[in-house]
Amino acid sequence: MTDLLDLSGRVALITGAGQGVGRQIALHFATHGAAVVINDYHIDRAESVTSEIAAMGSKALAIRADVTDLASVKAMVAEANNAFGRIDILVNNAGNAGAVPDPAARKPFWETGPEVWNSFLGVNLYGVINCSGACIPGMIERQGGRIVTIISDAGRSGEAGLEVYSGAKAGAAGFTRAVARTLGRHQITANCIAIAATMTPAIEGRLKSDPDLLKKMMEKYVIRRPGQPTDVANMALFLASEASAWITGQTYPVNGGFSFAM
Numbered sequence: 001m002t003d004l005l006d007l008s009g010r011v012a013l014i015t016g017a018g019q020g021v022g023r024q025i026a027l028h029f030a031t032h033g034a035a036v037v038i039n040d041y042h043i044d045r046a047e048s049v050t051s052e053i054a055a056m057g058s059k060a061l062a063i064r065a066d067v068t069d070l071a072s073v074k075a076m077v078a079e080a081n082n083a084f085g086r087i088d089i090l091v092n093n094a095g096n097a098g099a100v101p102d103p104a105a106r107k108p109f110w111e112t113g114p115e116v117w118n119s120f121l122g123v124n125l126y127g128v129i130n131c132s133g134a135c136i137p138g139m140i141e142r143q144g145g146r147i148v149t150i151i152s153d154a155g156r157s158g159e160a161g162l163e164v165y166s167g168a169k170a171g172a173a174g175f176t177r178a179v180a181r182t183l184g185r186h187q188i189t190a191n192c193i194a195i196a197a198t199m200t201p202a203i204e205g206r207l208k209s210d211p212d213l214l215k216k217m218m219e220k221y222v223i224r225r226p227g228q229p230t231d232v233a234n235m236a237l238f239l240a241s242e243a244s245a246w247i248t249g250q251t252y253p254v255n256g257g258f259s260f261a262m
Contacts, residue, residue: 005032007034007237010034012240013135014039015093017049021229022091023049032237032241035058035060037061038053039065050062086142090145090147092128092172098120109163120164124169128149128176132179139186144186144187149190150232150236153194177190180248180249189245191239191251193239196256197217199227226256
């Protein structure tokens with residue numbers, strides 16, 4: 001029986017893969033046979049994950065690139081193509097939910113300006129556009145590919161205090177749907193995964209500073225536990241594989257029932 005989740009012979013580029021969800025997606029993909037390009041703004045993180053994958057006997061390459069800078073992204077894609085000859089799968093995972101750990105300490109967006117807004121728009125929206133645009137020509141040439149973009153439930157339902165972030169994530173979802181319509185005839189699919197509270201370093205940091213926060217957060221969830229990076233990686237693997245060949249333009253919540261989708 002054919003294993004539809006087998007990624008052998010494919011090359012995946014995962015942005016922001018030096019830790020958290022991105023790291024777990026990279027490990028998942030490598031376990032299922034893919035060669036993996038590990039992108040992170042912090043090269044030491046990327047190299048650490050690359051070492052993990054190499055220890056598994058799989059191929060990986062660490063590349064530092066700023067996804068908000070198109071020239072940097074194009075150089076990354078060129079380096080990946082030189083190393084592996086192609087990029088079959090792009091996972092737009094790099095994201096920025098803000099540097100202020102306590103939501104109550106954030107200023108209302110109308111009291112800030114582009115100097116704050118652009119940090120959200122740059123990574124969460126322009127980063128997706130930059131990386132997709134750099135990878136799509138090769139996918140069209142080969143008549144096939146997968147684009148998976150990690151967004152947030154904030155982009156589906158809105159998040160008080162994170163208006164610009166919510167807008168950027170919603171924009172990434174709209175962009176993905178349009179890309180799906182444009183590229184379907186080339187056998188390229190594009191889908192989103194919307195995540196909620198997932199145990200990443202940012203969330204873990206907040207929980208350390210407020211031991212009661214987890215209980216408060218989980219009151220809003222049907223499955224009363226935070227998400228794990230593996231939960232997201234499982235869906236990413238599915239959407240990157242042949243098992244999802246007839247699925248495109250969709251957003252899949254992986255959120256423990258924080259919000260529902262039709």
